[in-house]
Amino acid sequence: xxxxxxxxxxxxxxxxxxxxxxxxxxxxxxxxxxxxxxxxxxxxxxxxxxxxxxxxxxxxxxxxxxxxxxxxxxxxxxxxxxxxxxxxxxxxxxxxxxxxxxxxxxxxxxxxxxxxxxxxxxxxxxxxxxxxxxxxxxxxxxxxxxxxxxxxxxxxxxxxxxxxxxxxxxxxxxxxxxxxxxxxxxxxxxxxxxxxxxxxxxxxxx
Numbered sequence: 001x002x003x004x005x006x007x008x009x010x011x012x013x014x015x016x017x018x019x020x021x022x023x024x025x026x027x028x029x030x031x032x033x034x035x036x037x038x039x040x041x042x043x044x045x046x047x048x049x050x051x052x053x054x055x056x057x058x059x060x061x062x063x064x065x066x067x068x069x070x071x072x073x074x075x076x077x078x079x080x081x082x083x084x085x086x087x088x089x090x091x092x093x094x095x096x097x098x099x100x101x102x103x104x105x106x107x108x109x110x111x112x113x114x115x116x117x118x119x120x121x122x123x124x125x126x127x128x129x130x131x132x133x134x135x136x137x138x139x140x141x142x143x144x145x146x147x148x149x150x151x152x153x154x155x156x157x158x159x160x161x162x163x164x165x166x167x168x169x170x171x172x173x174x175x176x177x178x179x180x181x182x183x184x185x186x187x188x189x190x191x192x193x194x195x196x197x198x199x200x201x202x203x204x205x206x
Contacts, residue, residue: 129206155191167182
């Protein structure tokens with residue numbers, strides 16, 4: 001899904017906030033959400049905002065169909081209302097969630113640039129520990145975003161993960177925990193993540 005963020009972000013250099021959300025149940029089924037706040041962009045564009053929607057670059061119906069066709073995925077929805085774009089779906093297991101990250105049919109539904117090559121984030125579980133693996137973008141992709149230097153704070157990225165039990169330990173220093181210790185958050189400018197200045201790899205012990 002990080003691939004899709006770059007496609008959207010190319011249209012949103014006037015400013016936006018992007019949030020990816022993972023909510024896990026006790027059996028590690030759960031809900032995925034991608035939310036992009038375009039309200040500040042739309043406020044600037046006025047009447048022309050609707051025609052500039054990033055959804056114009058996505059075959060929405062086919063994307064929903066492909067998601068719901070994946071075994072273990074249900075309830076996929078994409079909507080845009082008052083400058084807030086939302087994509088959500090339910091997943092039956094951590095393995096199913098990983099498949100949505102790498103499915104080639106999904107990638108083909110976006111007018112994707114060949115230069116935007118990256119690994120797909122993957123979850124794994126061992127004992128009471130959850131691992132989030134992210135190798136980041138290749139050098140060509142990082143270099144291609146150099147032209148936007150100085151505009152780093154215009155696009156913000158936020159990653160949240162909520163677990164059914166309190167987090168006992170996390171090895172990523174960029175992460176913050178909620179008051180009940182069940183939700184972790186990592187956030188910064190999107191450029192910081194593209195340039196690997198903020199590490200997303202982590203081990204979470206429940």
